Amino acid sequence: MSGVRVRVPASTANLGSGFDALGLALGLHDELEFHVVDDGLLVEVSGEGADVPTDESHLVVRAFVAASEALDLKVPGLVLRCRNAIPHSRGLGSSAAAVVAGVAAAYALAGRELDTSALQLAAEFEGHADNAAASMFGGAVVAWTSAGRYRAVRLDTHPSLAPVVFVPTQESSTKTTRGLLPAVVPHEDAAFAAGRSALAVHALTRDPSLLPEALDDRLHEPYRQPAWPATTELVRALRAAGTAAAVSGAGPTVLALPEGGVLPDGVGYSGFTALRVPVDQDGVCVAPLG
Known part of the structure; x- marks a missing residue:
């Protein structure tokens, strides 16, 4: 060729x-x-x-x-x-x-x-x-x-997954955000992460109704909040409205997996560009x- x-x-x-x-x-x-x-x-x-x-x-x-x-x-x-x-x-x-x-x-x-x-x-x-x-x-x-x-x-x-990513103009360095992570975490948080990550596999493949709980985290998102406060606020607002949301990778983009692809009313998305992107x-x- x-x-x-x-x-x-x-x-x-x-x-x-x-x-x-x-x-x-x-x-x-x-x-x-x-x-x-x-x-x-x-x-x-x-x-x-x-x-x-x-x-x-x-x-x-x-x-x-x-x-x-x-x-x-x-x-x-x-x-x-x-x-x-x-x-x-x-x-x-x-x-x-x-x-x-x-x-x-x-x-x-x-x-x-x-x-x-x-x-x-x-x-x-x-x-x-x-x-x-x-x-x-x-x-x-x-x-x-x-x-x-x-x-x-x-x-x-699961065929019903309808991802939406909220992309800010702000950039983020993986190296920088990894530097915010602690060397050790409480055993309780590690157990929480194990359960939620296992649940996420089930939710993504079999039962998306569990995604709001499955995408919760104590392992890395709380420690990285200083790097992207607006991202943290949007994740919290989406979760409070019952929509599954998480920080995408090292941030600052927010991943949402709304049920039926419908985003909740009353959440402010200022500063972010929303892109509906299917699962590839x-x-x-x-x-x-x-």
Whole structure:
């Protein structure tokens, strides 16, 4: 193949108490073209993140190179064109989507199907597999580590799920918000998180009526409140109105899963842009360039 076209979805992670373990792919996509050329590197970016570096340090390029080396794939030169719709630094998995796109392109050019090694490559960039697995496989995912390896399983979500994400103009750094987390948490809070994350799996796949309780959290959201107070207020307002809500990933975007897709009245959404995005069931899709 002379190149491939890649379509990769956004993702939301944690889903309440499922910290670094639960992820959900969302129908908001970056589209990329990888053209194999004789030599050199040209990166063009439009849409979200158009101001990022366009040299070898570009995250998609780094992931593509890492996967190519792992697959012993020789690519003399590359023209990369990115049309991004996933907001950057908002808790919607933009970096994981970029990495998955690079890995998936290398696998396709090498004539390989995505496998557990592909997930390992992608997850190594962030140190956890929840966002990467969701973008790679679609649907909902449960991610974990075992003997230093990243693992994940895909779950079919309930057909009534109708996610809404509230995206603020404010950006947030995962590194910064992780720095707010304590080294230890009370045993009572750990038990609460275990129960709620298990309930979230059931609610996402079998009984969405339980989502308002399932997305509650004591493990990370309370400690990160100073980073995004407006996000915290919106999550609380939605929950008080009976709507399932959580901080999306490291924030500051808010994820809501309203019953029947109907948002409650009387909640102020000022400062946020509401996007209705379906669950992406397909994950990353790759096709040869014509």
